[in-house]
Amino acid sequence: MTTFVSVNSQTIVRGVIRDAVSQQPLQSVSIYFKGGKGVTSSSDGSYMLATENTRLTVVQFSYVGYKTVSKTLIPNKEQVIDILLEVSDAKSNVVVKTNKRGKYSNKNNPAVELIRQVIDNKDKNRISAYDYVSYEQYEKMEVLLTKTPEKLLNNKFLKNFKFVFQNNDTTKIQGRAMLPVYINEISSQKYYRKNPEKKTTYIIAEKEVNFGEYLDVKGINSYLERMYEDVDVYQNNISLLSNQFLSPIADMAPTFYRFYIADTTEVDGVELVRLNFAPRNLNDLLFKGTLFVTLDGNYSVQKLVMSISKHANLNFVRELHVNQDFEKGQDGRFHLALSNTIVEFALAESAKTGIVGERTVSFKSFTINQPQADSIYKGDAVVRIGSQNAASDTFWQAHRSPPLSEAEVKVYSNIDSLTHLKSFKTFMDVATLLMAGYKSFGGYEVGPVNSFYSFNPVEGLRTRIGGRTTPRFNRNIYLENYVAYGFKDQKWKYYGAVAYSFNHSSIYAYPLNYLKLGYQRDTKIPGQELQFVVEDNFLLSFKRGNNDRWLYNSIFKTEYVREFGKDFGYTLGFKNWKQTPAGIISYLKPDGSSLVNVPNLTTTELSAEFTWAPHRQFYQGKRFRIPIINKYPIFKFRFITGIKGLVKGEYNYQNLNLTIDKRLMLSQLGFADVKLEGGNIFGKVPYPLMTVHRANQTYSYQLESYNLMNFLEFVSDHYAAFSIDQHFNGFFLNKIPLLKKLKWREVASAKVLYGGVRDENNPDLNLSTIKFPVDKQTGLPTTYSLNKSPYIEVSVGVSNILKLLRIDFVKRLTYLDHPEVTEWGIRTRVKFDF
Template sequence: MKRYKIQYLSVLLLFALQAFSLPGIAQNTVIKGTVTDASNKETLPYVSFVITGSGKGGKTDVDGNYSITLTGKDVSYTEIKFSYIGYKSQVRTIKPGVTQTISIQLQNEGMEMDEVFITAGKKAKYKNKDNPAVELIRNVIANKSKNRMEGYDYVSYQKYERMLFSMSNLSDKFKSRRVFRNYQFLFQEQDSTKIGGKNVLPVFQQEKLSDNYFRKNPEKLKTVIVADKQVNFDERFIDNKGLSTYFDRMYQDIDIYDNNISVVSNQLLSPISDGAPGFYKYFITDTIKTHNPQLVELSFTPRNKADLLFEGKIYITLDGNYAVQNAFLTVNKDINLNFVRAFEAKLDFEQNPDNRYHLSKSSLTVDFGILKSKGAGFTGERVVSFNNYTINKPLNDTVYSGSSLVQVPDSTKKSEAFWAINRPEALNAINAKVYNNLDTLQSIPSFRRTMNLFTLLFVGYKDFGAFEVGPVNTFYSFNDVEGFRLRLGGRTTTALSKRYFFETYAAYGFNDEKWKYFLSATYSLNNKSIYSFPQNYLRASFQRDTKIPGQELQFVQEDNFLLSFKRGENNMMLYNDFYRLDYVHEFQNHFSYAVGFRKWEQSPAGSLYFSNLTGNNQLKTIDNISTSEVSVALRYAPKEKFYQGKLYRTPIIDKYPTFNLRYTAGIKGLVGGEYNYHNLMGSIDKRFYLSQLGYSDVTVEGGYIFGKVPFPLLDIHRANQTYAYQLNSYNLMNFLEFVSDHYASINIDHNFNGFFFNKIPLLSKLKLREVMSFKGLYGGLRDENNPNVNSAAMQFVKNDSGASITNALNSGPYIEGSVGVGNIFKVLRVDVVRRFSYLDHPLVSEWGVRARFKFDF
């Protein structure tokens, strides 16, 4: 009996010992440190390290630092090995379950040292002159033209693209939260050393297969999308096409031969761009003689770590082509890119029959997060493969004709068998489940409730099936004329009909005690939602509401609550009655036209008045103005990209211009119209990328009115009396301050992307960005429309002191400019604005401070 007691006690003791030891084993093992050269103590970038026996490891960063965390069963490994070409490998012992620093000094292969003497010495200054690495990169630059696709007369290839976007860096605690109880099937596990961490939650995936045909003369690249498969969310919540377009813009193809490479909507200077030697440092780190042809491994780093530049390695052929055979690109942790925690791009090239190279595969991974090193975030991974690459084989001219982008009719309906055969590589276990998992997710009632709440809070609409109510940010506002204003409205959805759409709202001002309302009916001619591209619809509408003359807003409602706060006097408004009939037709190439008819009755409100001089120089009040107009508007935005929201199309700005042309004719006698006139307006918008100097958004605009009209029908120039900085308005101009019947304007808004701030110690850590703008408006008023010359013209508005509030631009241009700081807390831009002309006008300010919120990368 005693023997059994002893055995029983032994078992209990064994379990007790295991219980105490398990927490220690379960702890993570964290190893970090710095790798340096034993001879000169300089840090060594891109040194490989591996946990012996596990296959897990990585490379040191550009400063020679490394860090790795082992979890789960991996904490039992006890050795870490460091390897670097040209240096002797070293192995060190690691302690499981603790955080430790292991710094390494690697010895050169050719060194045999019995003793090491450390002496202080001045580090040699990096120079381009007589630098073999720089000479090599100059040869690469000189041969770029022949190593690009454009170096051939004809090229054809098949292209496969896969984009996966996931929530990343999710902790086990996050994953086990009660709110995710029904969604555990969505979470996936991956190698914890990969970008994005161990736990990920895929939220979007898309695959495309296309045939591509390039012709040099006349130059054209035609893409035919053969197959297109993506996660499709409920269109009431998300614009699927816009979401795909947004990801395409953020994760564009990387062409290392371009001078500038787009990365998450920014442009980074390529390490082999024409001007790269002035911004990068280059080091020859290895010669690979086992490869045919021989390759040189060239490492590169930015001269300034915070600039928008890459770091990494490229492998260059020594066969006279000086072509890139492989490339590994990443960015420094100090780079001025918002929310980017990790970036990695890999490029592989294959040899053509003429011994030149073409890109065969690229992979791009970017991890985003609010915090730099921890916490949940998002990771996007884009893989592109190029197959069936054929050079200098001309095809029939019909292949290159037509649109540059064509999608075959059944491209979105390809079977699983088709994809299984045509994918260059089979999907891994994580990616294969994404489509079915997200389809299942959308059928869960709790998820649909969450999306409804999200849409209400961030988009402004509450969906009730066939009808949605909103936008909520217009439910309450106030102004000097209406006082406290309440509004309620909504519109029908595709759940009611894909052909017919109705929209309405009603508003009431408690100060003027007037009702305002709107009603429209729209018929879709292409059996699609009128909010989706391409639009093709006919709409009839009536609106009775107030408007501030000269206020023109972008991507925000005029009665948005936040716009209730304004500077100066804001008691000049119009009561408008609009009767409209509009036809809009958009085409796939982003050309569109709109034809419309509008009957417009406007009456002054607040301190605004309409008046004419009588024969005895007395003012005669005019109650209202009535006009009838027909108009034609043309718009062309080649390669335009946007996200279609419930209220606005949000443009995804790129380098391509947008052209607008509008003609309006007023017809006297048509359903009460009182004036004959012709109004012609045109504009061009374009972004100019200036490499390391940032980018400029430029708008050029002009207009001309033919005919004699009262000042409310003239061009009332866009003013801004809010405290928000508005890109397309004059931020120190008062409402109704300037009118003209002919004008030309230019608006330049430049962002330096931190080019100067990045070079100032300490300040560079704030990731601030310099901005500046210039706005010039030149115009005039012909005598027939100028009441200061022609007493028969409708009089300008004057204040109580008799000073004119409304003015012509006959005394020179209106000019204002600003300098500011952007990217404050990553979302805020603050400008100091200066007005340079017409400073003698009443109630104007020479200086002002304006702010603008913008989420940017």
């Protein structure tokens, strides 16, 4: 006998829907309570529908071309009902037959003519067609494991975690048990105004699974939001998984899609056409599926069911499905009522275990053309008016649509219990060491391990040990330190810093608000400011050419960092820097007819840096934040002034720098990352204080550097730079037989640098300043200013090799007469992409 469990006094029905004759499962069947909301069946015909309203007892099954079936349920019970749908009477259903295997053409194709009508009427079916819109939105983001390996369940190290692995959910896909491990729920109120255009979201309540200090849950949620963006079929491009998919009703859809009319029917007095679509090229980032289009003159979308081809040029994606239901509004037009996006990830198609991410968004109380007070409309902003995890269970039961399954409800308490287990904390400590490079000892963590050993020509073998405190040590005060030793130069290096957090949280996590003081004595390659890695990273020890231009630095630095919201931040700083040349570098200055050695330079600087990054997102790592790139630009402006006489500062100067980063989304042509940068130094300064342009002598391809430029090859006191990194996402290779099976993707880049040195700072014209370095054996210069010609390098390559490797052929086009120049090279980069 089958036993059913009542969850929160809900009426629950589930089952599988099949064709009565062929016994094949039917996808996208509408299942709804008569007088209430509903869902659609999955690709395997399975469904699950629930309600807490005891008055809703009749559930209906409706599908275009089939007879509608009604079933009466027992309230507050869970029931399994499998349905066989029969084809409806031909008198009420007109079937338009199309030979799908024949030669396809847009010309004289009624399906293409219909889709052009839908395209022409897109504007009046969008929210922007109304002057005012408001609605309530419920959003659920969930991550599940598709199968837990038996070996993992029986592992003795995980025996204490079995209660988590036993919380399987069978409501997602019929016949498959999945393990929910993360849930985030948001209840919000949305307001839209057309003129002036503003769209404001008020978050009323939010609830999410919390893994404590071991995982950045906010960062995970930001990453998932970027992966699972809102699906708006009326936009030309739909952003999912950090890629752009051409909408089936995009302006250019008839060029890339095939369309077929399946049949027509009438639902609730509205005549509909079921329109099937599929990509012309199965490897392109396009959808296949079905559109239900109204024939009421508005040509609205009434239902959308689509997925991707298994041949699409995506990595680690086994399945991707998007189901959307639209409902008729007050004015007779259709607006979105329910959107569900589900993606299954796996390392390989044959892998037994995978990860499913599901985002469900439901909309209700959709109201049009009812203006609110001006204070409601705060621009394209998100305003939180409710505390996180503070809403009661009663609130969520009233606002969840659809309700949670029993397994989803239980995951909150399971993860909370898990994070309090000593064995789990030990397990996460080991995982953190392996993945992030840090080992925690109470309130202090040692790392990163990849910097414990490195080597370079100046220091020879270099060892380093250090770490930093965590909020477990103190929520306001943070310490950081390391010591290093070079066995060739036989010198100790060290660093120590103390920071005070004004918002009583980690100084490495958003939003930053801290004051930090630090002193460092260490080596550095001139011009190298690596944002995400340190120079003594072991992998960066391997370099091409001569890596013999170094500095010994003694730096005292104070900075105040503050971020406002996610868009704006600034840093105010004080820096006293004593630099001593090392390696083959010597600071030589004319003195009469001879050159004298300048043992070191000391500067004292005040600085201010401002960053404006609209809608920026990031994942918080142990040591740095990984930006989640979106379509919005990032602006950074930096001002530095050197003050002579202050703490032994030797020069007066001002340095201005501006950078603009922007990702251009180019639909079927992929995307391009564009960077504009410019700077100017006012005042008389020697070349070590100028801009030393970023060079790369490693064998990796670095996006921010010039990959065939030598260290300290070019300096400027004014410059402008442009770079572009174009990813075609397989647009060309997808169309080449055999090659398209490899799912390789084309990349191309170009970097152009203009610059120069004014006469007053040019050592060939100003004999009172430090000379450019020369090779001690040949006497030829090794450092130059940019003349009238720019420095240019370009590259072409292939990415997604083995789903993680990018290989570029890089060519340097200018200044080929410089010594030790490499005109071309092969560079690699490792990166996981979807």
